[in-house]
Amino acid sequence: MCQRFDxxxxxxxxxxEKNNLSFEKAKQMSQSSNKTMLLLQYYNPNSESVKNGMGLxxxxxxxxxxxxxxxxxxxxxxxxxYTQRYLAxx
Amino acid sequence: MxxxxxxxxxxxxxxxxxxxxxxxxxxxxxxxxxxxxxxLLPEFDSSVTVRKKxxxxxxxxxxxxxxxxxxxxxxxxxERLIIRGNCNSVNVDVERAKALSEQGYPGIGRNxxxxxxxxxxxxxxxxxxxxxxxxxxxxxxEFGKE
Numbered sequence: 001m002c003q004r005f006d007x008x009x010x011x012x013x014x015x016x017e018k019n020n021l022s023f024e025k026a027k028q029m030s031q032s033s034n035k036t037m038l039l040l041q042y043y044n045p046n047s048e049s050v051k052n053g054m055g056l057x058x059x060x061x062x063x064x065x066x067x068x069x070x071x072x073x074x075x076x077x078x079x080x081x082y083t084q085r086y087l088a089x090x
Numbered sequence: 091m092x093x094x095x096x097x098x099x100x101x102x103x104x105x106x107x108x109x110x111x112x113x114x115x116x117x118x119x120x121x122x123x124x125x126x127x128x129x130l131l132p133e134f135d136s137s138v139t140v141r142k143k144x145x146x147x148x149x150x151x152x153x154x155x156x157x158x159x160x161x162x163x164x165x166x167x168x169e170r171l172i173i174r175g176n177c178n179s180v181n182v183d184v185e186r187a188k189a190l191s192e193q194g195y196p197g198i199g200r201n202x203x204x205x206x207x208x209x210x211x212x213x214x215x216x217x218x219x220x221x222x223x224x225x226x227x228x229x230x231x232e233f234g235k236e
Contacts, residue, residue, distance in 0.1 A: 002220075002232065002233075002234055030205065030210065030233065030236070031233065031234065032204070032205050032223075032231040032232065032233040033231060033232055033233075034229070034230055034231055034232060037231070039204070039205075039231065041204070041205060043207055043210060044207065045207075047207050049206070049207050049208055049211075050207045050208075050211055053183050053184035053185060053211070054183050054184070054208055055182050055183040055184045055186070055187055055208045055211055055212045056162060056175070056179055056180040056181070056182040056183070056187075056206075056208050056209070056212055057179050057180075057181060057182070057183050057208070058179065058206065058207075058208050059160070059178060059179050059180075059206040059208055059209070060206055060207075061204035061205065061206050062204070062205060062206060062207055064204065
C-alpha cells in the first residue's frame with residue numbers, strides 16, 4: 001500500500017464501514033496519490049492492454065473507484081460510478 | 091529611484107514564462123530551455139537524450155500544456171531520455187520498456203494524471219518502486235507496482 005493509504009487508513013476504514021463498502025477490497029485497489037489526494041483505481045490484469053503488452057500505447061485510465069482528498073484536517077470522499085461495483089460488501 | 095533604472099522590475103520577474111499553469115491558462119510562452127527542448131522533439135515518437143539538469147517534470151508539464159501531447163521521461167545516471175507522444179499515448183510498449191530497462195534506465199515518469207494499466211505494466215519493467223505522472227498543470231500523482 002502507498003504511504004498515503006497507510007496514513008489515512010483509519011479514516012478510510014471508517015468511511016467504508018459507514019457506507020457499506022469493503023475496506024479489504026479498498027486495500028487491494030491500485031493506489032495513486034500526492035500530498036493531498038489519494039485515488040483508488042481498479043487494475044484488471046486480464047485487460048487486452050495488459051495481455052498484449054501495449055504499455056503506454058494504451059493509456060486508457062483504470063476505472064477511478066474512490067477519490068479521497070484532504071481538505072484542512074478532514075478527508076473528503078467522492079464515490080464514482082465504479083465504487084459499488086468494486087468496493088461493495090458482498 | 092526611477093523605476094526604469096531597476097534591473098529586474100517586478101513586472102519582469104514573475105511573467106509565468108514556462109509555468110505550466112500560465113502556459114495553459116494565460117497563454118504564456120515556454121521558457122527558453124523548454125522551447126529548445128520542444129525543438130528537439132518535433133513530432134510523435136521523437137526522442138532526445140539530454141543532461142538530467144536540463145529537464146524536469148515541470149518542463150514536461152509545460153510542453154504538454156503547449157502542445158497537448160504527452161511526454162515520457164526515463165532517467166539514467168546524469169541523463170534523461172524524453173519521448174514525445176500524442177494526445178492519447180506514448181510509443182512505449184512493454185518490449186520497449188524492457189529494452190530501456192536493460193540499457194540501464196531505472197525508471198519512468200509520464201504526464202497524464204490518471205494511471206492506466208499500461209503505467210503499472212511499464213513500471214514493473216524497471217527497478218524503481220514508484221513512478222510519477224504529471225498533468226499539464228504540474229499536478230502529480232505517485233503510483234506503485236501493485
